[in-house]
Amino acid sequence: GAGVSQTPSNKVTEKGKYVELRCDPISGHTALYWYRQSLGQGPEFLIYFQGTGAADDSGLPNDRFFAVRPEGSVSTLKIQRTERGDSAVYLCASSLTGLRGANYGYTFGSGTRLTVV
Amino acid sequence: EDQVTQSPEALRLQEGESSSLNCSYTVSGLRGLFWYRQDPGKGPEFLFTLYSAGEEKEKERLKATLTKKESFLHITAPKPEDSATYLCAVQGAQKLVFGQGTRLTINP
Numbered sequence: 196g197a198g199v200s201q202t203p204s205n206k207v208t209e210k211g212k213y214v215e216l217r218c219d220p221i222s223g224h225t226a227l228y229w230y231r232q233s234l235g236q237g238p239e240f241l242i243y244f245q246g247t248g249a250a251d252d253s254g255l256p257n258d259r260f261f262a263v264r265p266e267g268s269v270s271t272l273k274i275q276r277t278e279r280g281d282s283a284v285y286l287c288a289s290s291l292t293g294l295r296g297a298n299y300g301y302t303f304g305s306g307t308r309l310t311v312v
Numbered sequence: 313e314d315q316v317t318q319s320p321e322a323l324r325l326q327e328g329e330s331s332s333l334n335c336s337y338t339v340s341g342l343r344g345l346f347w348y349r350q351d352p353g354k355g356p357e358f359l360f361t362l363y364s365a366g367e368e369k370e371k372e373r374l375k376a377t378l379t380k381k382e383s384f385l386h387i388t389a390p391k392p393e394d395s396a397t398y399l400c401a402v403q404g405a406q407k408l409v410f411g412q413g414t415r416l417t418i419n420p
Contacts, residue, residue, distance in 0.1 A: 199355070226406070228407065228408070230410075235412070235413075236412050236413075237316075237318075237399055237401075237410030237411050237412045237413050238356065238399070238401075238408075238410045239410070240407045240408065240409065243406050243407050245406075250406060251405070251406060251407060254407070286355055286356070288355075300346050300348070300358035300361055301346075301358070301408060302358065303348075303355035303356045303357070304355050305353070305354055305355045306354075306355050
């Protein structure tokens with residue numbers, strides 16, 4: 196596609212429920228990143244995929260968070276037993292390589308706003 | 313650990329009033345310093361990548377510069393449509409580490 200697509204754009208869920216957030220990167224981009232952004236803050240790194248494998252998952256806050264990218268394209272971020280503190284905007288980005296992202300930087304989607312009530 | 317600090321947190325300017333935003337960083341082996349613009353409810357939009365001290369890049373009213381410890385985003389004669397949050401990020405290994413951003417408001 197022309198850009199990075201994230202669905203849903205908004206998600207409201209009850210505390211304790213399971214949620215899945217989807218990211219569809221730019222076609223051909225091998226690197227995919229998930230970030231979390233709280234109000235008034237910069238994006239915080241969660242996990243990075245190079246192809247199908249998670250090359251760096253050091254930003255995942257705990258074992259309730261998990262992400263997959265089974266075919267090296269679409270990625271799903273999964274959150275189990277959601278807590279109110281998980282409320283944030285979850286951003287996905289993709290790039291051509293894992294090193295410099297070509298000359299265009301990392302292209303971000305518009306994010307999924309997750310609200311846990 | 314890679315760190316980025318942006319200042320000021322917020323800046324209000326009159327239309328046409330030039331200024332600069334600061335990004336101070338520490339990183340192990342800089343592979344790139346990125347500037348992004350973010351509008352409310354949107355994802356960050358790429359502006360510039362700088363790779364080495366002394367490098368400069370320009371785009372319309374924006375000019376980014378880089379030293380070994382900081383980067384500046386200079387805004388010349390800004391317009392109200394330049395109002396946004398400007399994010400700075402560094403890349404040491406593969407991931408980007410972001411600052412908290414500077415919220416810029418340009419009053420007509």
